Amino acid sequence: MESTNFVWDLMGRNLGGVLIVISLPLFFVLLYALIAILAELKISAWIQERLGPMRTGPWGILQPVAEVIKLLQKEDITPDQSSKLLYNLAPFIIFTGAYAAFAVIPFSEAFVPADINLGLFYVFAIGSISAMGIVMGGWASNNKYSLMGAMRSVSQLISYEIPAAMAILSVVVLASSMNMQEISRAQGGGFWNWYIFGGPGTWTKIWVVPFTFGLTIIYFIASLAETNRVPFDIPEGESELVAGFHTEYSGMKFAMFFFAEYANMFVVAAVLTTIFLGGWNSPFGDFMQGPWWGSFWFILKSFVVVLFQIWIRWTLPRFRVDQLMYVGWKVLLPLSFVCFMAISLFVMLK
Amino acid sequence: MSEKKRLDLEYSQLDSDRMRINVGPQHPSTHGVLRLEVEVDGEIVTEVVPHLGYLHRSFEKHCESMTYQQIIPYIDRMDYISAMNSEWPYVMALEKMLDIKVPEKVEYLRVIVAELNRIANHQIAVATFGLDAGAFTPFLFYFRDREFIIWILEKLSGARLLYNYFRVGGMAADIYNGFREDCLSVIEKVRKTNAEVMDLLIYNRIFIQRTANVGILTPDVAINYACSGPVLRGSGVAYDLRRNEPYSIYDRFDFDIPVGKGEVGVVGDCWNRNMVRMHEMEQSCRIIEQALEQMPMEGDVKANVPRRIKVPKSEVYMRAENPKGEVGFYVVGNGTDKPERLKARGASFVNLSVIPEISKGYMFADLILILGSIDIVLGEVDR
């Protein structure tokens, strides 16, 4: 297929086509968020030997829908002493930041909303917008817990972006491209060609595999921190900060935070899938390969990564704020530098 | 400690304002309606002032207008997590005043229910401590197991939490068929879950990082503040009333007193306090096993006691080792069926007083963990 966006092929580049391209990921995000919430509820329940929601719909599958309806009905509170404009704006900014990243996610060989050359860079730049939303929400709430949560959150996001960036840079070095579609295409032909296993190449790549594998783990850990998930959920660490930066939010605005969190989880999972797990490529070479199968593989792989995030959440306790910085700056950063150097050396000598 | 000193040094060079934060009475991890007024410098706690009394029910004054029998349900509501243990010293005090000798079977039954309740209490303590650290799963593992203990106690007494099971000179009801088997199966479950939680939570590196070297309570400070129970033993002082001043029949059992050994971190930190509870569960299992073996299964569970208890003019202080620490009842009788004065020593209340002392200079998140490691129950703090 020539184009990387089947909508352009079908409709042409007109207003209708643009609207469809914009709304497709949105529908996907909404549907995915419902499934992810259900998965979170069910997996947490199974790990704890419970059944989880069972009474809303068959086997409880309508529980997320019920929760969204509940949130929609709830009273929308704006604290009297808050900074109204910033307070009301923050949830939308966070959701925008999470959603804008979907513009470059290569869902399939034939569908990436915007096929730009600086895709990875764009994901990173856009990802920082949510930090702004968090600090806006936390500061504007005029609540001490929110303020502390926002402060922690921003310092955490900034510190963990560096190891994540090192991981991504290593892949950029290997693939010599920042276009996410290009990176995906480079990993075709079986799971041994994925960048988690050193990318395509002869058997001499074997000594770079530990480094790429380590980078995958480093990126995964950093992505947990970027999405404020356990064990890095101290911005909303409920045991000390009640609910962190969104303590004062209720109703639909809280739902926006909630959706943004799940959308962010998918974004980091999608980036991880694209750069390390082969993107939309089938793990078995040409078997089940193609545009439609591609989207199936891509969503499946991303969802498995999301399930990993959920699994970790219900296993580990959370870090303290200074330990979080320690892990970010003194463990992940040096290790990611080592891996980056090794990979660069490999590329140079190749 | 070096970590703390380093942080102190770094933060002392910064010029910053202090912020007062109100933690509680509605806060997810104050374990009840406790209010802490915390002054923080950034993330560092500089001052903690506990404010009590949100659950004050005037227990002691109330008792003066109630008969001795009617007081027991109120004692249940003091430390509602380990109600069986709290009832015991009160009943022992009255038995001492009235000079009643309780049957052998009752003594064994009391030991068994008290130790079962001790396990249930420590399960909650460790579980909520893990929850404070952010680990949700061990919390539900423990609650799943605690249900079996509560099930035994419910079958015995008829209630799940507020048992009202002890009577002056006996127990309210006899044991049921299959009590022994139930206890043994529960012990097995407790041990299995403990082994699992050891791997899942206690020896998890993140958990160790969070709790070791945090909230260090040195033995002399612990003794000066009259701390008792796991809080004192976590500081390395092997003081347990069951051993040091054996009441009832505790001198017949073979058990160890676990103390904080500093296996991880230093003696007296949150990790060691928590570890003492883990070990105490095992020791309670041992006591129950021995008691079940020695216990006479036949016989009545009530001594000969008049229906309306009239206590002569006398006063008695009786204390016992509760899961949370030393609980004592000072009863003054005046010849009628109501006490002249009743004073309760709540273990949580005394242990809570050490919080401002040991939480200064740690981070705000540590304060919650220190509070969790003290294991308070607000019903007993405020009474």
Place this chain on the structure above:
Amino acid sequence: MIQYFKNVWSGFSSSLVGMHITFKHLFVKKVTIQYPDQRFDLPQNARNRLKLTMSRCNGCNSCVVACPVNCILVETVRVSPDDPHQEVHDNGKPRIMWVTKYEIDFAKCCYCGLCMQACPTDAINHTTEYEYSEYDRNKLYYKFQTLTPEQVTEKERLLAEFKAKDKDKDCKTTAAKADPKPTKPDQAEK
């Protein structure tokens, strides 16, 4: 340096150990009881809602005395010998007291079981019934008396008539018999 790598590794490996445990628990049989469909069988001695068997209650007031929260209210009227309506208790003894009022405020009840223990005739009992929540607190005020208000006034009138007749007949014996009320605590003591 070695310590640093040891720490990093122990952090990583202990997390893996934890993840292994939680993974195993994914496939364990679940313990949830789906409450309204499945129920937990309470033991027979479980202390839940109180039940009064009126045919056993002799109005002795022991439960009122025993109750630590004063949630029981009992009012009695002596059975007049002239009353055409005479009752026999479950244990075969004739009724001496009409229980004109037996009311329990379940909003106050603390389910301690002391009334059950104090009752000499086993009339008041805890049941295993626990699903009786109400939106209105007044609905938790249970009235166990079987006599209608009309019957109560009738009984009171009969007793007053009997007393008046008795008084006319012999002042001395009534004085010795005294009021019916002081007899109650004596009964309670036995």
